[in-house]
Structure formats: structure tokens, C-alpha cells
Amino acid sequence: xxxxxxxxxxxxxxxxxxxxxxxxxxxxxxxxxxxxxxxxxxxxxxxxxxxxxxxxxxxxxxxxxxxxxxxxxxxxxxxxxxxxxxxxxxxxxxxxxxxxxxxxxxxxxxxxxxxxxxxxxxxxxxxxxxxxxxxxxxxxxxxxxxxxxxxxxxxx
Numbered sequence: 001x002x003x004x005x006x007x008x009x010x011x012x013x014x015x016x017x018x019x020x021x022x023x024x025x026x027x028x029x030x031x032x033x034x035x036x037x038x039x040x041x042x043x044x045x046x047x048x049x050x051x052x053x054x055x056x057x058x059x060x061x062x063x064x065x066x067x068x069x070x071x072x073x074x075x076x077x078x079x080x081x082x083x084x085x086x087x088x089x090x091x092x093x094x095x096x097x098x099x100x101x102x103x104x105x106x107x108x109x110x111x112x113x114x115x116x117x118x119x120x121x122x123x124x125x126x127x128x129x130x131x132x133x134x135x136x137x138x139x140x141x142x143x144x145x146x147x148x149x150x151x152x153x154x155x156x
């Protein structure tokens with residue numbers, strides 16, 4: 001016989017009573033670098049499918065104290081063009097994307113996690129050598145301009 005798991009029993013919430021619980025949302029929000037350029041006051045998030053626009057706005061305002069002017073959402077459908085080893089279609093999961101427009105005067109710049117490094121002299125000389133080599137190969141493969149577009153393999 002399986003043992004029964006007992007749940008903690010809390011008294012009903014009454015306005016003004018002591019708060020015995022901390023409510024944390026079961027949602028997730030992931031800031032995503034946008035594929036196309038966005039205005040500086042717009043941030044793109046990948047959010048839980050169950051979240052509504054009001055949930056997103058309240059989540060950012062109450063937990064992170066971020067003023068939100070507007071929220072736009074869309075559902076991105078997953079690709080359905082792969083097949084597994086049994087030749088059955090495999091579909092990637094759908095996800096919801098939220099575009100959050102921040103309040104007046106607020107801007108968001110996605111951090112540059114991998115800045116470009118300065119090239120040293122050895123790398124620059126190698127790049128110069130490679131570009132010269134590619135240029136010579138292009139000229140060599142163009143052929144003789146006096147042949148008028150007739151390929152080399154066709155003897156005249």
C-alpha cells in the first residue's frame with residue numbers, strides 16, 4: 001500500500017491577516033537578442049505560452065520595477081520539416097514571443113558579450129596574404145580577355 005503524502009494546510013487568506021505564503025510565478029521570461037533591429041525602448045522576450053499580456057506587464061512591473069508602456073505578443077510556430085530514424089515527422093515546440101515597450105525615457109541596450117578583439121601584426125599579415133592570394137586566383141581563373149568569353153578548353 002502506498003503511503004499518502006500530506007500537504008501543508010494553510011488557513012484561508014484574509015485581508016489584513018499575517019502573510020504565511022510567498023507567491024512566486026510559475027512563468028519564465030527570457031530576454032532574447034532580436035533578429036531584426038528594434039527601437040531602443042523595445043525589448044524582446046521568449047515567454048511561457050500561458051502568459052497573457054497583462055501577466056507580462058505585471059511580472060515586469062511588480063518583480064523587477066520596470067515601467068512598461070505596451071506589450072505585444074505573437075506565437076512562433078515550430079518547424080515541422082524534420083524526420084526521425086523511423087521516418088516520422090518531428091516538430092519543434094511552439095513558443096510565445098513578447099515585445100515589451102518600456103516606459104517614457106527608458107532604453108535597453110543588449111550587452112555585447114563577445115566584443116571584437118584587436119588584431120595583432122601576425123594576424124593582419126596573414127589576412128593580407130590571404131586576400132592577395134584570393135585576388136591572384138580570381139585573376140588566374142578569369143581567363144584570357146582576348147578569347148571573347150570562349151572557355152579555355154575549347155581550342156581555337
